[in-house]
Amino acid sequence: MTSYVVALEKDVRDYSIVRSMMGDKPLVIWRGASGAINVWLDRCPHRFVRLSAGRNMGGYLEGVYHGWQFEESGKVMLVPAMQGRPAHDISATVYSTAVAGGFVWASEEECSPSGSAGEPCYPVHIAAPVDQVRLHVDSSVDHLTPWGVDGSMVYPTGDPAQRRAELSAIRRRLEES
Amino acid sequence: MSAREDAVVWNRWYPLGSPTDIRRRNATRTRLLGHDIDLEIHKTWISASSDSRPLPVTERLGYVWTSLGKPDGPPQQLLEYYEVDRLVMNIWSTPIKCSGLRIVDNVIDNAHFPFLHPNILGDENHLDLVPGEASVDAAGALWLKSQKAWLPLTNSVAEYTYRISDPYSVVLFIHRPTTPGRYDYLGIFAQPLDEENFIAHKLLAWIREDWMDERQLKADQQSISAQDKYVLERHVHKKLPLNGAETSIEVDSSSLSYREWLRANHVTYGAMT
Ligand code: FES
Numbered sequence: 499m500t501s502y503v504v505a506l507e508k509d510v511r512d513y514s515i516v517r518s519m520m521g522d523k524p525l526v527i528w529r530g531a532s533g534a535i536n537v538w539l540d541r542c543p544h545r546f547v548r549l550s551a552g553r554n555m556g557g558y559l560e561g562v563y564h565g566w567q568f569e570e571s572g573k574v575m576l577v578p579a580m581q582g583r584p585a586h587d588i589s590a591t592v593y594s595t596a597v598a599g600g601f602v603w604a605s606e607e608e609c610s611p612s613g614s615a616g617e618p619c620y621p622v623h624i625a626a627p628v629d630q631v632r633l634h635v636d637s638s639v640d641h642l643t644p645w646g647v648d649g650s651m652v653y654p655t656g657d658p659a660q661r662r663a664e665l666s667a668i669r670r671r672l673e674e675s
Numbered sequence: 676m677s678a679r680e681d682a683v684v685w686n687r688w689y690p691l692g693s694p695t696d697i698r699r700r701n702a703t704r705t706r707l708l709g710h711d712i713d714l715e716i717h718k719t720w721i722s723a724s725s726d727s728r729p730l731p732v733t734e735r736l737g738y739v740w741t742s743l744g745k746p747d748g749p750p751q752q753l754l755e756y757y758e759v760d761r762l763v764m765n766i767w768s769t770p771i772k773c774s775g776l777r778i779v780d781n782v783i784d785n786a787h788f789p790f791l792h793p794n795i796l797g798d799e800n801h802l803d804l805v806p807g808e809a810s811v812d813a814a815g816a817l818w819l820k821s822q823k824a825w826l827p828l829t830n831s832v833a834e835y836t837y838r839i840s841d842p843y844s845v846v847l848f849i850h851r852p853t854t855p856g857r858y859d860y861l862g863i864f865a866q867p868l869d870e871e872n873f874i875a876h877k878l879l880a881w882i883r884e885d886w887m888d889e890r891q892l893k894a895d896q897q898s899i900s901a902q903d904k905y906v907l908e909r910h911v912h913k914k915l916p917l918n919g920a921e922t923s924i925e926v927d928s929s930s931l932s933y934r935e936w937l938r939a940n941h942v943t944y945g946a947m948t
């Protein structure tokens with residue numbers, strides 16, 4: 499049973515989204531209105547778009563493509579095109595999570611930071627070689643506002659100003675390293 | 676996989692760009708289905724070859740078309756394109772990093788309008804959708820007829836019909852309430868560079884109206900396409916899943932019909948099977 503460090507707790511802020519990896523699995527990490535941190539496979543069950551391309555609205559995570567709303571349990575609570583809940587349960591792939599020592603831990607099984615063994619998988623934006631970091635971060639930064647500079651629509655957060663500040667912080671961190 | 680193993684994809688015509696763009700950029704090299712294509716720009720025409728093998732070339736709908744295989748006829752037709760009262764143009768030819776099958780899937784999907792194109796092609800206060808009726812015609816083309824969705828631009832419900840006669844292309848018919856039986860057309864033709872990269876060639880052929888400003892129209896259509904590019908490049912898998920791994924709901928019927936049609940035609944290039 500292996501648990502991994504997947505993010506720094508302080509990086510997982512309200513209304514924003516952190517991308518990371520667990521082994522070869524892409525992760526989306528977000529803090530919900532309850533204050534709890536959720537670590538999911540970064541893949542929308544609908545058309546397999548990255549959930550991290552969507553928005554953290556606090557009470558739910560919104561899929562960027564069709565606006566599906568995922569509650570903190572991972573279940574789809576609203577499909578806009580149906581104007582309601584889907585007839586049968588649809589859920590994101592949710593990982594077991596714990597917060598300890600300022601780190602966010604996750605596991606495919608039961609997450610237990612103390613009993614963790616094996617190679618820890620550090621969050622890409624902290625420990626990975628800078629090229630790899632660029633690979634992961636840039637793909638979410640590119641074309642952030644392909645529709646122009648008026649800021650009328652910005653992905654992927656609930657609050658455009660905050661997201662812009664956050665992105666410049668990530669860029670700075672990349673440039674420093 | 677090698678495209679040659681997929682006869683349906685191999686023996687088709689694909690656009691390489693508009694002759695104007697090719698001349699302006701003096702483009703002498705491009706790719707198609709994993710093969711390098713050399714272009715030679717002559718005074719009045721453009722020729723293409725692959726590994727010194729001359730390829731068939733034809734110009735239509737404002738594009739230069741070629742094929743690596745043996746197509747059983749000319750490229751798909753849209754006679755209305757040549758009507759005198761139409762404004763026609765190539766919106767753009769832009770590279771996108773995923774399978775070209777994905778853009779067809781994107782174009783026929785109205786459920787994303789309120790989220791990816793808010794206040795342009797849809798909005799969150801009008802979520803009602805009427806899925807299209809799927810049928811296959813005698814020539815084997817898939818039709819999705821009379822899909823309806825709210826269109827903020829006109830403040831009314833718009834009606835769309837789609838024709839998919841090649842796996843990598845789709846022609847959108849926008850119904851015109853004022854002139855029933857006539858349509859405004861958008862054509863989206865993918866040039867698959869390989870299984871996970873393509874160039875989207877997008878044409879517009881609308882009946883000219885006084886309000887139309889060519890540059891504005893082009894800019895608007897380009898920003899819609901840029902929004903689509905954002906999401907197309909953020910799929911976990913670059914190829915289109917035909918293996919049923921995705922989760923679908925009722926309003927995904929057009930998307931499912933397209934997948935069904937691809938399977939029935941044994942298309943595997945650019946797909947996850
Ligand atoms: S792909 Fe996520 S909402 Fe449709």
Ligand SMILES: [Fe+2]
Pocket residue numbers: 781782787791792899903
């Ligand atoms: Fe779109």
